[in-house]
Amino acid sequence: MKPKNTTIPSDDDRYTITEKPLCIESITQKVITANHGATLTFIGTTREMTGEQRTLHLEYEAYIPMALTKLRQIGSEVEQQWPGTLCAISHRIGTVEITESSVVIAVSSPHRAHCYESSRYAIERLKQIVPIWKKEIWDDGTEWKGHGQGPWDPTAPGQLS
Amino acid sequence: MEIIIALFAGLADRIGTSRLTFTTTEASVTVDQLKEILTENYPAAASLIAVSFVAVNQEYARGEVLITSTDEVALIPPVSGG
Numbered sequence: 001m002k003p004k005n006t007t008i009p010s011d012d013d014r015y016t017i018t019e020k021p022l023c024i025e026s027i028t029q030k031v032i033t034a035n036h037g038a039t040l041t042f043i044g045t046t047r048e049m050t051g052e053q054r055t056l057h058l059e060y061e062a063y064i065p066m067a068l069t070k071l072r073q074i075g076s077e078v079e080q081q082w083p084g085t086l087c088a089i090s091h092r093i094g095t096v097e098i099t100e101s102s103v104v105i106a107v108s109s110p111h112r113a114h115c116y117e118s119s120r121y122a123i124e125r126l127k128q129i130v131p132i133w134k135k136e137i138w139d140d141g142t143e144w145k146g147h148g149q150g151p152w153d154p155t156a157p158g159q160l161s
Numbered sequence: 162m163e164i165i166i167a168l169f170a171g172l173a174d175r176i177g178t179s180r181l182t183f184t185t186t187e188a189s190v191t192v193d194q195l196k197e198i199l200t201e202n203y204p205a206a207a208s209l210i211a212v213s214f215v216a217v218n219q220e221y222a223r224g225e226v227l228i229t230s231t232d233e234v235a236l237i238p239p240v241s242g243g
């Protein structure tokens with residue numbers, strides 16, 4: 001068995017896969033710098049009700065080294081698309097209870113417009129290319145969730161909304 | 162040639178292990194050939210293998226990419242992070 005409470009950071013510490021609860025404040029602080037006047041933090045949390053279905057909790061699994069590589073790639077794409085924008089992403093694995101955070105994405109930029117655009121891009125891209133999987137645990141069963149929308153192609157370029 | 166294939170999530174459940182060791186007579190196989198071999202050996206997982214991507218050395222690989230014994234190989238079912 002792998003040890004609990006594992007945290008695997010990227011070399012620059014801006015991207016993390018961890019079994020521990022996510023700290024929104026510390027992830028956000030990673031992107032706040034003197035010349036950036038706007039910071040936006042997206043928090044993905046475990047939802048209890050999906051239609052009529054009650055989720056008890058979620059369980060996440062990751063292909064950790066590749067997941068970190070792909071999180072770094074998202075950061076690079078963000079910096080290329082919105083020059084000067086900084087990105088930090090942490091994703092939790094293991095059990096995530098209702099209302100707890102599974103993913104935190106912080107972006108900062110000199111001006112707010114780039115934050116709003118890049119934050120949306122980063123979460124959509126994460127759901128497309130990062131090898132992490134979610135299992136829903138109900139009181140009467142479990143299911144590994146697949147890709148949410150249409151045929152899955154992680155090699156397709158990211159879409160700017 | 163011996164290839165170790167990492168499996169995840171629903172694919173690991175369906176095939177019954179998170180790590181497959183595979184021996185082929187050839188010195189290399191393509192990504193598409195590997196998916197065909199796995200589909201033949203694990204018909205119960207065929208539909209999930211069909212929509213999965215092969216990652217070679219932690220990068221999604223196209224069907225014609227050659228896999229050799231030193232490569233890190235994983236079969237990636239549709240992701241659902243976030």
